[in-house]
Amino acid sequence: MEVIPCPDRDRAVALTARIIETRLRAKPDLVLGLATGRTMEEVYARLVASGVSFARCTTFNLDEYVGLPPDDPNSYASYMRHHLFDHVDIDPARTHLPDGMASDLTAAAADYEARITAAGGIDLQLLGIGEAGHIGFNEPLSALRSRTRDKILTPTTRRQNAGMFGGNEEAVPKRALTMGVGTILDTRELVLLASGAAKAGIVARAVEGPLTARVSASAIQLHTSCKVVLDAEAAAGLEDIDYYRFVCRNEEKWDNCRDLL
Numbered sequence: 448m449e450v451i452p453c454p455d456r457d458r459a460v461a462l463t464a465r466i467i468e469t470r471l472r473a474k475p476d477l478v479l480g481l482a483t484g485r486t487m488e489e490v491y492a493r494l495v496a497s498g499v500s501f502a503r504c505t506t507f508n509l510d511e512y513v514g515l516p517p518d519d520p521n522s523y524a525s526y527m528r529h530h531l532f533d534h535v536d537i538d539p540a541r542t543h544l545p546d547g548m549a550s551d552l553t554a555a556a557a558d559y560e561a562r563i564t565a566a567g568g569i570d571l572q573l574l575g576i577g578e579a580g581h582i583g584f585n586e587p588l589s590a591l592r593s594r595t596r597d598k599i600l601t602p603t604t605r606r607q608n609a610g611m612f613g614g615n616e617e618a619v620p621k622r623a624l625t626m627g628v629g630t631i632l633d634t635r636e637l638v639l640l641a642s643g644a645a646k647a648g649i650v651a652r653a654v655e656g657p658l659t660a661r662v663s664a665s666a667i668q669l670h671t672s673c674k675v676v677l678d679a680e681a682a683a684g685l686e687d688i689d690y691y692r693f694v695c696r697n698e699e700k701w702d703n704c705r706d707l708l
C-alpha cells in the first residue's frame with residue numbers, strides 16, 4: 448500500500464483525477480471501477496475538464512441502492528450521468544451499475560460478477576471510504592472474500608448519506624447491491640480517496656489497524672497495488688505519517704506530481 452498525503456482537499460482530488468487520466472491515456476480501453484458520494488464529485492469534474500476520452504472505456508460502479516430506478520434523482524445511475532457520463536464521450540452501453548430494481552437480487556448480483564469477468568476484470572478501481580469503514584457498501588462484518596450481493600446499510604451510513612435525501616435519514620434506502628470485498632480485491636489497481644476530518648479515525652483504522660471484517664476498508668492491506676490519497680485532515684490520525692511523506696518524497700514516480708504533494 449502507498450499512502451499519498453496531500454496538503455489539502457483540492458490537491459488530493461487533483462492527484463486522484465490525474466492518476467485516472469494517466470491510466471486512460473495509456474490504455475484507452477481501460478476497465479474502470481467507479482465510486483459515487485460527495486468525495487468523488489470533484490474528481491469527476493476534473494476528469495471532465497481534462498478532456499480525456501472515455502470513448503473506448505468500460506465502467507463498473509461499485510454499488511446501487513435497492514429500490515431506486517435508474518431515473519430516480521438519488522440513484523447512483525443518475526449521479527453518474529449527472530457528474531460524468533453526460534459530459535464525456537463514453538458509450539452508455541459500456542457503463543454498468545448493479546440493478547437495484549431486479550426482482551431477483553441474487554441473480555442480478557451474479558449477472559454483475561459475470562459482466563465484470565466478461566470485460567476481462569477491472570483495471571483500476573476508484574474507492575471512497577464510509578464513516579462505518581465500508582468500501583462500496585460493504586458494511587462491518589462483510590466477509591473479506593464476499594462477492595456482489597445485497598447488504599443492509601448501517602445507521603451510520605444512512606446518516607452519512609442523508610444529505611443527498613434532503614437531510615432525511617429515513618428516506619435513504621435500507622439496502623444496496625454492492626460489489627463484495629473479494630470483488631474489489633480482484634481488481635488490478637485500487638485508488639482510495641478520502642478527505643475531511645470526519646474520515647481521519649476510520650482512515651487510520653483501515654490503513655494502520657488490524658485486518659478485520661469490522662472495518663471492510665482494512666482489506667485494502669491485502670491488495671498488491673493500492674494507493675490511498677488523503678488530504679491533511681483525513682491523514683491526521685495516522686501514526687506513521689512522517690514515513691509515508693518520506694516515501695513519497697523519495698519515489699521518482701511522483702516527480703511529475705510534486706505540485707500536488
Ligand code: F6R
Nearest residue numbers: 482483484485486575576577583
Ligand atoms: C459509493 C460508495 C461509498 C462511498 C463512501 C464515501 O459508491 O461506494 O463507499 O465512497 O460512502 O462517501 P462520501 O464520499 O460521500 O463520504
